Amino acid sequence: MLHIVLFGPPGSGKGTQAERLVRTHHFVSLSVGLLLRQQVAENGPDKALIEQYMHHGRLVPDAISLKLVLQVIQAQPVAQSILYDGFPRNVNQATYLDAVLPTYHKKIDAVIFLDVPEALLLERLRNRAIIEGRIDDQDDTKIRTRMDTYARETLPVINYYQSQHKLHKVDGSQQPDQIAQIIEAILASYGNT
Structure with missing residues (x-):
């Protein structure tokens, strides 16, 4: 059982690598972005608030994100490996995860940071x-806001995990197959998933 954080800025290739890891290692993928988009698509109770934040390229409040994350964690058996795709998005979420996971006999083993x-x-x-029609990618102002939010709120998570000696930095500008090989080598150093 492994709990891996796959981390990087918007457009770094997290989704591509997450799909591979789920397919090859049978991780349960925990993607807050996907969970939030599902809430919107399914008219969830926080749809309007989620849309408001996403429309402006800002992070959805922790209370909403953490509630969705905890539901996924609680639903998994202890032996299930989880891939945290783009989560945690700030230090508050990282400390929350470190506090709550031991309750379920789990912990973050490694953080893979795709640097691009x-x-x-x-x-x-x-x-x-153009390809996927994602609203949050269609406007340069929204993209810039997301990048600024990432730099201000999410980049400090790197230092948080580096201080725990869990961070693995990967050059995310390489081809997806090359990145996948590097990630496989990192996982191999932790044993079986």
């Missing part, structure tokens, strides 16, 4: 907007 230059991220996000 900003110019390449912007190019990828614009392409994703």
Whole structure:
């Protein structure tokens, strides 16, 4: 059983690598972005508030995100490996996760950080907007707000996990297959998933 955080800025390739890991290692994928988009699509109780934050490229309040995350964690057997796709998004969420996981006999084992230059991220996000039609990728102002929010609120999570000696930095500008090989080597160093 492994609990891995896959971390990186918008457009870093987290989704692509997460899909591979779920397919090859049978992780349960815990993607807050996906959970939030599902809440909107299913007219969940917090739909209007979630849409308001997402529309402006801002992080949804922790109370909403943490509630959704906890529901997924509680639903898993102890032996199930979980891939935290783009979560935690700030230090408050990281400390919450460290506090709550032991209750379920779990802990974060490793954090894989996909590091990508900003110019390449912007190019990828614009392409994703065309291909997938994602609203949060279609406007340069929204993209810039997301990048600024990421730098201000999410980047400090790197230091948080680095201080715990759990951080693995990966050059996310490489081809997806190369990134996947590096991630596989990192996972192999922790044993079986």
